[in-house]
Amino acid sequence: MKNSEIVKISGLVKKFPxxxxxxxxxxxxxxxxxxxxxxxxxxxxxxxxxxxxxIIGSLDTPSxxxxxxxxxxxxxxxxxxxxxxxxKHLGFIFQTYNLLPVYTVFENVEFPLLLLRMSxxxxxxxxxxxxxxxxxxxxxxSRPAQLSGGECQRVAIARAMVKKPLLxxxxxxxxxxxxxxxxxxxxTMEKLNKDLLTTFIFxxxxxxxxxxxxxxxxxxxxxVTADEIVKN
Amino acid sequence: xxxxxxxxxxxxxxxxxxxxxxxxxxxxxxxxAHCYITGILRDSIEFTARYSxxxxxxMTRAYAENSDQVPNDLALLGVDELISNVQDDFPDxxxxxxxxxxxxxxxxxKYGETKKxxxxxxxxxxxxxxxxxxxxxxxxxxxLRKGRFPEKPDEVLLSDEFAxxxxxxxxxxxxxxxxxxxxxxxVQNFVLAGTIEFGVEFMDRSGMIADITGIQNALDMxxxxxxxxxxxxNPRYNDEMAMQVEQTFNxxxxxxxxxxxxxxxxxxxxxxxxxxxxxxxxxxxxxxxVFILAMSIVxxxxxxxxxLRRYGEIGxxxxxxxxxxxxxxxxxxxxxxxxxxxxxxGTLIGLGFSYWLQEAGLDIGGIMKNSKMMMPSVxxxxxxxxxxxxxxxxxxxxxxxxxxxxxxxIYRRKTASLFKELET
Ligand SMILES: Nc1ncnc2c1ncn2[C@@H]1O[C@H](COP(=O)(O)OP(=O)(O)OP(=O)(O)O)[C@@H](O)[C@H]1O
Ligand SMILES: [Mg+2]
Numbered sequence: 033m034k035n036s037e038i039v040k041i042s043g044l045v046k047k048f049p050x051x052x053x054x055x056x057x058x059x060x061x062x063x064x065x066x067x068x069x070x071x072x073x074x075x076x077x078x079x080x081x082x083x084x085x086x087i088i089g090s091l092d093t094p095s096x097x098x099x100x101x102x103x104x105x106x107x108x109x110x111x112x113x114x115x116x117x118x119x120k121h122l123g124f125i126f127q128t129y130n131l132l133p134v135y136t137v138f139e140n141v142e143f144p145l146l147l148l149r150m151s152x153x154x155x156x157x158x159x160x161x162x163x164x165x166x167x168x169x170x171x172x173x174s175r176p177a178q179l180s181g182g183e184c185q186r187v188a189i190a191r192a193m194v195k196k197p198l199l200x201x202x203x204x205x206x207x208x209x210x211x212x213x214x215x216x217x218x219x220t221m222e223k224l225n226k227d228l229l230t231t232f233i234f235x236x237x238x239x240x241x242x243x244x245x246x247x248x249x250x251x252x253x254x255x256v257t258a259d260e261i262v263k264n
Numbered sequence: 265x266x267x268x269x270x271x272x273x274x275x276x277x278x279x280x281x282x283x284x285x286x287x288x289x290x291x292x293x294x295x296x297a298h299c300y301i302t303g304i305l306r307d308s309i310e311f312t313a314r315y316s317x318x319x320x321x322x323m324t325r326a327y328a329e330n331s332d333q334v335p336n337d338l339a340l341l342g343v344d345e346l347i348s349n350v351q352d353d354f355p356d357x358x359x360x361x362x363x364x365x366x367x368x369x370x371x372x373x374k375y376g377e378t379k380k381x382x383x384x385x386x387x388x389x390x391x392x393x394x395x396x397x398x399x400x401x402x403x404x405x406x407x408l409r410k411g412r413f414p415e416k417p418d419e420v421l422l423s424d425e426f427a428x429x430x431x432x433x434x435x436x437x438x439x440x441x442x443x444x445x446x447x448x449x450x451v452q453n454f455v456l457a458g459t460i461e462f463g464v465e466f467m468d469r470s471g472m473i474a475d476i477t478g479i480q481n482a483l484d485m486x487x488x489x490x491x492x493x494x495x496x497x498n499p500r501y502n503d504e505m506a507m508q509v510e511q512t513f514n515x516x517x518x519x520x521x522x523x524x525x526x527x528x529x530x531x532x533x534x535x536x537x538x539x540x541x542x543x544x545x546x547x548x549x550x551x552x553x554v555f556i557l558a559m560s561i562v563x564x565x566x567x568x569x570x571x572l573r574r575y576g577e578i579g580x581x582x583x584x585x586x587x588x589x590x591x592x593x594x595x596x597x598x599x600x601x602x603x604x605x606x607x608x609x610g611t612l613i614g615l616g617f618s619y620w621l622q623e624a625g626l627d628i629g630g631i632m633k634n635s636k637m638m639m640p641s642v643x644x645x646x647x648x649x650x651x652x653x654x655x656x657x658x659x660x661x662x663x664x665x666x667x668x669x670x671x672x673x674i675y676r677r678k679t680a681s682l683f684k685e686l687e688t
Contacts, residue, residue: 082683091583092680112587114679119585126686130576134275139268144584146265203683 038199038231039065039088043097046083046254057083059254060097065233067198070225072234074242075251081235084251085201088233089122090114102198119147123192123230125202129184131176131191137163138172141190148195162194163187165227166220182213186220193224203235211240218244266597273598279570280602283563287606287663288613290559291655295614296621296645297551298654303622303646305544309501313531314401318360318493319506320530322350322513326523327490334364336445339488340526346517347492353516354509356497360398361489363388363479367442367450369422369472371430380430384440386472388479388489392417404460404473410434411458417478419457423471427459434458444484452482494528506530548654555658556665563666567599570670579686582679592671599667600660607659614655621645 046058058080065071073081086092087099090106091114099106104117118124123144131140141162145155163169166186176184185205192200202221206214222244225232234241242248250258273280313319323331327338340346347359369384389398391414399405399413409424411434420438422430432438436456444450454474462468480486496505510530519525581591625644 086680086683089583089683090679091682111679115582115585115587117585118583122585124583124683126683128686130580130686132272132577132580134272139271143268143580146268147584147586 036066037064038067038069038102039063039233040100041088041097044087044094044099045096046080046087046092047095057254058087058094061254061256063249063256063259065231067231068225068229069247070222070232070245071247071249072236072241072245073249073251074237074245075257076237079251080254081237081251082203083254085203085233085235088199089124089201090117119144120195121198123195123197123200125185125188125192125200125205127204127207129176129181129188129208131184131187133176135175136172137168137174137176137179137187140176140187141194144191144195158194159190162190165193165224166190180213182209182216185209185213185217189217189220189224193228193230196228197230199231199233201233201235204238205234206236206238206241214238214240266594269594269598270601273601278566278573279598283566283570283599283602283663284606284609286559286562286566287603287659288610290555290662291607291610291659292614292617294552294555294658295611295651295655296617298548299614299618299645299647299651300621300643301544301547301551302648302651303618303644306500306646307644309531310499313495313501314403317531318491319357319496319501320494320509320513320528322346322359322492322494322526322528323490324524325518325520325527328527328529334366334490336363336365336443336483336485336490337447338524339363339445339485339490340492341488341524343487343489343492346526350492350494350513353512354494357509358397358495359492360390360495361476362491362493363476363483363485363489364491365442365479365483367440369426369430370439370441371432372437372439380432382426382429383470384426384472385467385470386420386440386474386479388474388476390477391473391475392477402473407460407462409459409461411456414457414475414478416455417475417481418452418454419475420454420478421458421460421473422456423468424459424461425468426470426472427456432456440482442483445488446484448484450483452478454478492526501531503530503532506532548650552654552658556662559658559662560665560669563663564669565666567666567670568673576686578674578677579682582677583682583686588674588677592674595667595671595674596664599663603660603663604656606663607656610659611652611655615647615651618645618647618651622647 041061041063044058044061045056047054047056073084075081087094087106088101090101090109093106102117102121104113109117138159141159142155145158160169163172166189168183168186168190171179171183176187179187206217209217218241221232224230234245236242246261246263248260248262249256322340324338324340327335330338343361350359364387366385369382370378371380373379389402390396391399404413414420430438434456438454438456440452440454442450462471476489480488494509496502507530510528513528517525518527578591582588622645
């Protein structure tokens with residue numbers, strides 16, 4: 033693996049079939065992301081942010097051009113290989129947390145590790161570490177229904193981080209949170225980004241998120257209109 | 265992973281308790297229905313045995329060939345000796361004489377002229393001798409409507425309806441006009457002792473029960489009878505034992521060249537019944553099929569609902585890198601588990617009820633005003649070995665089928681829309 037290059041996108045086009053032709057959601061995009069970035073796609077609704085994350089996350093494939101994620105060409109990935117890539121190296125954070133209601137906080141965070149052939153004691157340590165990162169060590173045994181929205185999203189972050197993925201994709205992670213909770217969450221992610229060198233890529237139109245980004249990629253109608261380093 | 269999913273299964277009652285209940289109920293009903301049907305079959309067999317065929321039946325070869333015509337001219341001769349011989353050969357069995365006969369029955373007025381007349385179909389059995397079990401065997405006690413049992417060879421029972429038609433009451437004379445064994449005309453006076461209700465239309469229209477010695481006198485059949493019925497020790501028909509008896513007897517007594525030599529046939533050879541045996545198998549098959557179908561639809565639906573409720577879970581599992589096939593298989597695994605648990609409980613419950621129905625019986629005698637001779641008033645179930653495993657077929661099959669149908673959605677699911685789905 034080229035050490036610093038995590039994602040390399042070149043000439044990427046994504047078209048969706050539409051009545052009477054195609055709709056171009058992403059149009060000839062070239063981008064690279066290096067290790068440890070804290071970047072985000074920003075743009076109005078329908079600009080292609082989620083489509084972009086989908087392709088990087090191996091959940092969808094490009095129509096033209098290619099996307100290389102951690103040395104895997106997304107175009108050529110079998111569904112088995114794509115599952116392996118997600119399992120080992122990618123973490124996802126969704127707008128609606130998607131915690132499993134019948135499991136405790138601990139179990140929800142443990143879930144991704146079950147696919148990774150780790151011993152129970154290794155898993156336990158990893159889960160407790162992850163819950164400590166997000167400040168929920170005291171809620172280990174709670175059920176999601178007993179948590180606030182902000183706490184739920186922190187559990188979701190712990191679940192995405194617990195296997196220490198190389199890349200975390202977060203689509204509108206603060207959409208359901210008030211501003212206090214949003215800041216808390218973003219601080220948590222910022223800290224994890226620094227401590228673990230995990231690369232974060234967001235999709236958002238929330239100003240609170242945008243303020244934290246170190247690289248802001250503006251999308252409009254499927255095209256990159258600006259790609260700026262905001263701060264270091 | 266498996267333990268993790270199992271934990272979820274236990275905690276989510278909609279996923280575990282509900283389907284287990286559905287399977288349990290369905291399986292219990294399947295088992296019960298099966299036992300009930302085999303119970304009815306067994307009762308019918310027993311009934312046929314007691315009433316007309318015995319567990320084994322001895323006739324002359326010629327009589328057997330024309331037995332539907334009740335050819336008393338082809339009856340067995342030297343019956344007393346034959347019976348005492350076979351009684352020695354099969355000491356555990358009981359052999360009884362029967363004569364089926366037909367003719368006209370005449371009720372005379374006080375001048376001896378015909379008042380009313382009707383076609384009669386009768387059975388002659390041993391009603392009078394001291395140790396006879398025939399009255400009990402034919403359930404005569406419960407079926408008696410008027411009068412009493414015959415105490416002398418010339419006393420008879422008529423169906424209640426027939427007696428009314430002939431305008432006779434207990435104590436009145438009736439005249440049987442039939443033919444003797446040798447083809448001559450037989451006219452014999454009897455006294456009506458009592459009336460009974462057969463519970464079968466044909467017999468209620470024209471049925472008569474007479475004592476065997478009375479009929480032997482009337483039809484000139486001394487030491488002769490149409491049929492000898494043999495009963496095994498146990499009222500339950502045992503085809504293997506009956507077959508052994510049949511073979512032993514036929515080897516010893518049957519002479520293929522002699523039209524009048526006795527031959528034995530066992531109950532299962534009765535053409536009506538052998539069809540019955542197959543019918544029961546078919547019914548059980550239909551019941552199982554119907555339950556599989558009905559339960560599959562119910563479970564498919566609850567699987568779909570469960571699938572909807574688990575949409576998030578499945579989406580998440582796809583997102584964290586679990587493969588579709590693995591998710592699908594784990595759901596099938598859950599289904600098998602639910603099927604086994606539900607089937608086991610259901611089988612136990614079904615067997616419990618069946619056992620109760622087998623031992624205590626469902627007595628509909630209380631619901632019906634009077635018991636009838638040819639209608640069993642107690643329905644009993646019968647537990648046969650298939651009842652122990654039969655329920656597992658629909659139990660397992662339907663959950664697995666239901667889950668497989670519901671699970672097709674997993675394969676249809678596009679990972680491309682995961683972010684979207686999990687966000688709305
Ligand atoms: N599966 C699909 N089929 C057809 N069109 C699609 C599909 N997915 C996305 N699109 C279209 O592509 C465009 C970009 O969609 P995308 O979801 O990437 O937007 P977005 O920037 O994430 O918007 P939002 O901020 O509302 O989430 C939209 O016009 C959308 O209608
Ligand atoms: Mg979006």
